[in-house]
Amino acid sequence: MSGKTILVWFRKDLRIHDNEILSEAVRKGDHIIPVYCFDPRHFELTPFNTSKTGIVRTKFLLESVADLRKSFQNAGGDLIIRVGKPEVILPELVSKYNVYEVFHHREVASEETGISALVEDALWKLKINLKHFIGHTLYHKEDLPFPINNIPDVFTNFRKKIERDSAVRSCFEAPSLMSFPKDVEYGELPDLSELGISGEVPSDERSVMKFKGGESEALKRLQDYFWTSNSVKTYKQTRNGLIGADYSSKFSAWIALGCLSPREVYGEIKKYDQVYGSNDSTYGLFLELLWRDYFRYMFKKYGNKFFQKTGFKGVAPEEGENQLEYYELWKKGETGIPFVDANMRELNATGFMSNRGRQNVASFLVKDLKVNWMWGAAYFEEKLIDYCPANNWGNWAYIAGVGNDPRPFRYFNVLKQALDYDPQGEYVKLWFPELAPLGISHIHQPWRLSENERAEYQLKSFVNAPIYAPELGATKGKI
Structure with a gap:
């Protein structure tokens, strides 16, 4: 294989638009090899005897990876799909296809960063660099007006300084041309059973909307919410709703897997404000994006304390006997x-x-x-x-x-x-x-x-009193 080949390791960035690792790989390499690994650790039980990834999100993930594959196929290539641990699979692909460098986006939670470290160690043995990029937030870490350790523990203080001293960077353009090496074994998309997921995917007509994974569906929803239905106009008034698709944006599922970039949403907010004028609703949606940034940076600041009962306050809440x-x-x-x-x-x-x-x-x-x-x-x-x-x-x-x-x-x-x-x-x-x-x-x-x-x-349920009825409420901070 001639020329410089860069492996692009996709994780929670399942999109072509505003994707720096893809843009940089296309710019610096002669060929790209996009890869997605279904890590079996993501489908195991937690210490709390719950599944790390339930059946609904697994289905959404499969749809999202399938959509990403289709995008690469439309560009003349494909997406390598494997089931297994990235620290095993990626070095094998690097050796097989003579890869020059591996690109990926940084994560912040301990399990994800731990896997990154394992991959980096495995690649280092092959003298291959794992290059880290930052691509999950609205505001880039380098543009924050304070170092991570000094980020305020109160959101309002964070917001005020961010709005005054920082700016959102422009989105990366989706690559117009991509070059892929020949004779690559791309692999098949697994089904639920291959990931250890059993049972029927729940489906209920009362669902707020029919969620389908993938960048294509994410961009459709973005267009519909802002322009087709103009639902963003009333976000401030409806955001506490409970029924239906349009009381809120419903972008969160696509943002969580990186099918939709927060900066792309922000860009749409700015376009909308130019047409209709800025208002409380678009600002409210912006604040939700900022909250996502905030918690991500809090994870950078406090690490595993968010997975401890006492958090970073040091005192656990009271627990009952039952x-x-x-x-x-x-x-x-x-x-x-x-x-x-x-x-x-x-x-x-x-x-x-x-x-x-x-x-x-x-x-x-x-x-x-x-x-x-x-x-x-x-x-x-x-x-x-x-x-x-x-x-x-x-x-x-x-x-x-x-x-x-x-x-x-x-x-x-x-x-x-x-x-x-x-x-x-x-x-x-x-x-x-x-x-x-x-x-x-x-x-x-x-x-x-x-x-x-x-x-x-003829009530067969709710015959007895509930296990707890907070009819009097609490004495402090009642909402």
């Missing part, structure tokens, strides 16, 4: 609190839950049921279609009071929240049709029904 029993009921959506259980039913059936729902079910598990917050975070890791380590564990630590929340006594009264955000009970009725006949006064508190009313409505 937490294992309560945790199982919470997972199954059987706590007896309709608003909490409806959200958990949605998660289990679709792999998605609204931001408002996530905050409530997490607070309820930790603050009311007094269950180990790490169990909840691990369950979300398995179930969420849009899971990414920094966002998930950072948000759970925040809710548990061991992370970036400056208010350690923050508490979500789920009954008050249900009445505020589901006042007519439409969301609860969607996921609990058996409660649909109930009036507004009982839809969120069916345990208040008399025996005669229970018999009248």
Whole structure:
């Protein structure tokens, strides 16, 4: 094989647009070899006896890799796909195809960075360099107005300084021409069973939308949300919604796997503001992108402390005696609190839950049921279609009071929240049709029904009081 060949190792950057490792490989190399490895460690059980990657996200991942492969096929090449450990597979490919250098994007969570280190060590034995790039954030690390160790632990302080002193870099253009070596064994896309995933992929018509993985679908959603439906116009007013596709952007699943670049979304915000004028809704969406950056940089600052019960605050939340029993009921959506259980039913059936729902079910598990917050975070890791380590564990630590929340006594009264955000009970009725006949006064508190009313409505569930009913709420920081 003549010329300089660069191997491009894809991980959570499954796109052609705004992809520096791809752009640089095309610019510096004579040929590129794109590679994706399905690492079996990503499909194992966690120490909490949950799966690291559940069936919904695995399906979304397979679709995303298939779409990336199609993009390379359209460019005259293909994507090498392998099932196995990257530290074994990549050195083999380097030797087989006489690779000059390997490019990849840095990760921040310990397991991912550990795998990078193993790959780097294996390549070093072959005298091959693993070149690191930064490509998952809105703001580049080198453009931050402070070193990582000095990033404020309060988001507001971070935001103010970022907005004043930093700028978002332009996106990288998708390469117009790519050259691929000949006679490459590209391999086949595995199916769920080959990754150790069994069972049927859940499908529910009540899902907020039909998520399909891949850059193509991500860019379609971007176009639809901003321009076709113009839903971004009302984001500020609808972002706490619970039903339907357009109360929020739903970009998170594609961003989590890198099918959609945060800078691409930011660029669309700027285009929209030029046409319609800047407003609270586009600014609100920008803040969500900034929160993603923030948690990622917090992981750089504090490392594995986000995977410890005490977080970086040093004190673990109180835990109850019945937490294992309560945790199982919470997972199954059987706590007896309709608003909490409806959200958990949605998660289990679709792999998605609204931001408002996530905050409530997490607070309820930790603050009311007094269950180990790490169990909840691990369950979300398995179930969420849009899971990414920094966002998930950072948000759970925040809710548990061991992370970036400056208010350690923050508490979500789920009954008050249900009445505020589901006042007519439409969301609860969607996921609990058996409660649909109930009036507004009982839809969120069916345990208040008399025996005669229970018999009248033929309720077979919620006959007894819930395991915990926060009717009085907390004394501090109540939301």
